[in-house]
Every structure is written in structure tokens, then in C-alpha cells.
Amino acid sequence: MCAIVGIYGNENAARLASLALFSMQHRGQEATGISSSCEGKIYTKKDRGLVSEVFNNKALEYLKGDMAIGHNRYSTAGSDSILDAQPVFAKYKLGEISIVHNGNLINKEEVRKELIDNGAIFQTGMDTENLIHLIAKNSKDRLRDRIVEALQKTIGAYCFIIQSRNKQFVIRDRYGIRPLSLGRLKSGGYIVSSETCAFELVDAEFIRDIRPGEMLIFSKKSDEPESIQLFEPEFRPCAFEYVYFARPDSVIDGKNVYMTRENMGKTLARNDKNSHIKADMVIPVPDSGVPAALGYSQESGVPFKYGIIRNHYVGRTFIEPTQEMRNMKVKMKLSPMRSLIEGKSLLVIDDSVVRGTTSKRIVRMLKEAGAKEVHFRVASPEIKFPNFYGIDTPNQDELISHRMTKDEICEYIEADSLEYLSIQDLVDSIGNDRHYALESFDGDYFVTK
Secondary structure, X not given: OOEEEEEXXXXXXXXXHHHHHHHOHHHOOOEEEEEXXXXXXXXXXXXXXXXHHHOOHHHXXXXXXXXXXXXXXXXXXXXXXXXXXXXEEEEEOOEEEEEEEEEEEOOHHHXXXXXXXXXXOOOOOOOHHHHHHHHHXXXXXXXXXXXXXXXXXXXXXXXXXXXXXXXXXXXXXXXXXXXXEEEEEOOOXXXXXXXXXXXXXXXXXXXXXXXXXXXXXXXXXXXXXXXXXXXXXXXXXXXXXXXXXXXXXXXXXXXXXXXXXXXXXXXXXXXXXXXXOOOOEEXXXXXXXXXXXXXXXXXXXXXXXXXXXXXXXXXXXXXXXXXXXXXXXXXXXXXXXXXXXXXXXXXXXXXXXXXXXHHHHHHHHHHHOOOOEEEEEEOOOOOOOOEOOOOOEOOHHHOHHHHOOHHHHHHHHOOOEEEEOOXXXXXXXXXXXXXXEOHHHXXXXXXXX
């Protein structure tokens, strides 16, 4: 789920990278980092915490140069050590190199074992470091050739930005599972970022999405990036980007996230048309449930109300590392509007249910505030399978829909009724013109080569 950004050909590269990371803070809150290049040397600053905490003026002044790469960390591999923050920097035969990565490499353990058997010494627990070693151990004279050969041994979901002392290499895996977009900065140069919401803040114009299996090379030799198609594309963008991950004002692979979420809510409402529920209002679980709730309200005619108020100074609960921390964050983050909901029948719209504990707390909180009924609607299908392509659900037993039926979940979360979208509903809501990565819902682990 991490955020990555690359800035090339702009004298304020590190500052622009920090702004882009700030706009994508929702993709990771554990740590952040930036590497810049200036006169043949790479400068790196990374630390635990939020972008605004790590990158003050002193840090940005240190990060000199007209090119920079950056990363917001959300851990799916490795530990919470500062060593596992990115960018990952190393010195090797051809000079200095720094890498940022969004995704998850499914063959990381096999590759790491082989590298260690051949003498490699690892400094982190991250799969990203595999690529550093594969590049460093290669004997090719050009970095681009080393990268291409390293990627032949790299299987999984990935977007990489690799920075040398004077070039940037941008790579998206053949399936295009994780998003990556290219823009032109109005102040000069280029930006590559996980989401297009970053473009607005840095005043950049969207050019296009990086193609699945493509490598872009930015260098002083050309005003335009060089494009190389490394792999035959088999496009399978992640449906969860539209459900939860991405900011609603982003456009992911040509689809406006806000509109897809609104469509999900409209579909939920159409599915409820023959139900006998007489709700007084539609209430979103803020903030990610808002577009779907608005769509439900528009389609059903049931009034939309902000019955739950969110404290925006508290981060996202799903990406907290422990259940105890998630529970505390829910209480700190959400407050019911008692005067609005007391004695009322509520239709509560959330984007997804992963572990079920947050949903249970929300339903209980609303009933304790006087709600007569709480009908829970989920703008995605049941999550029954762990995801190994960059989402932190490694243990299937953590997924409530794996352990319980829908009726059992309804009873567990103490709702009066519970409904999800079907997988086909979700695909139709996003747009059925392409084949999506739906492994969390259908268990299709298609990345095998």
C-alpha cells in the first residue's frame, strides 16, 4: 500500500517530493524517506513518523539536487525498524544507488536465501533489498542492463523507482497491480507517483499511467523519458485501490476513484430495493465510506446525514500494526452525533470489513448513542482470502469472512442486518472493461511467473 514518488529535472526536487508524499500520507504512516542526487552523490533522509514531522526545512536543505525519490511506509514485509524504512541506499561497483518500492515480492524468501548462500549480507528485513543485491552482484557495465536482469528474478506486485547518481528508472510489474502515474511539472521536469492526487499539490499535469511491464528512464540525454517494454503486459489492476486505498480525488488507471465508490453505493441501494427496511437516514463511516453513502442516498432517496463525526488528527485504523492500537484509534477517531441519530433507524455504509472488530465497535457506539436500528452495508464483497500483493492481511484467520458466514458476522457486529456487494457488483461499479486483481475476494493468486 506504500506511496512512492520520483521527481526528475527540477531544482526543488526534494521539496516537491515531500509535498507529494504529504498528499499520499494515507498510503502509509509508519515512516517516510527521500533520497536526492546532486553532483554525483546521493543524499538520504528517512525516519519514523509522518511527512510533516520528518521533513522540516533543515532536512530539505540537506537533500540537494534536481532529482529525488521518496516513500511513505506501510509495512507488509520486514519489521518496524528504521532500517526497514525506505529509500534503500547502497554503494556498489557502478557508484551509488537508492530504491523505493510499492508492492510485495512473493518469491522474496527463495531469492534472499540464494543471495545469502552466495555471500550477500542483508541490512533489512525488506523484500526491496533483494533488488539492490541482484543489481550489485551483476557484472553488466550498464545499470539498465543490471536492472533488467534483476527483474527477471523478481516475482510479485511492484512499482520501483531506482535512482542512480544521474538517472531515474521507473518500473511497473507486468500486471500493473499497484498504480503509478506520470506527470509534467509546470515548474519544469517530471513527476512519477503512486496516485494522481499528488499532481494537484505540486502543480503538475497528468500525462499518462505507467504501462504494465514498462520501464521509463529519465536522463540528461533526452528531454523526454525513454520507454522500454520489459514484459508482455497482462493488466490486472488492484480492485482494492478503488474500494479503500486510494484517495477519492485520484484517478487510478483512468478510473475516477470517487465515482467508482459512488457507483458501489448506488449498487448497494439497488440491491436493497426489495428489502422491507425503513431507514431514516444513510450514514457513512468516515471518511472512506462517504462517496458510497452519497451514492446510496441518491439511488434510494433516503437522506444522507453525517451521523458519525471523525477526528481528522487520527490516522487510518486498518494500517495500525496491532489490534489493541486499532481499537484505541476507533474510539479516538469516531464520535456519534447523538442528537441526530437517537431513536432513528440507520443505514450505515462502510467501504469494507476486514477483521470485523471496528464494525462491531461502530454498531455498538451508535446503539449506545440511541439508534433504534443499525443496518450495516458494505461497499465491497466479503474479504475471504489473504493478499500477498501489498496488503497487510497475511493471516487468513484474521479475516472475519473466512471464519464466519454473513449471518454470523451480522450477529457478531450486533447489526440488525448486513449486506455486501457481490464480486460482479464490484466489477460493474468500477467498470467491467478490464480484468481486475480480486484475490482478496475470490482467492485467485494469478502472479505465478
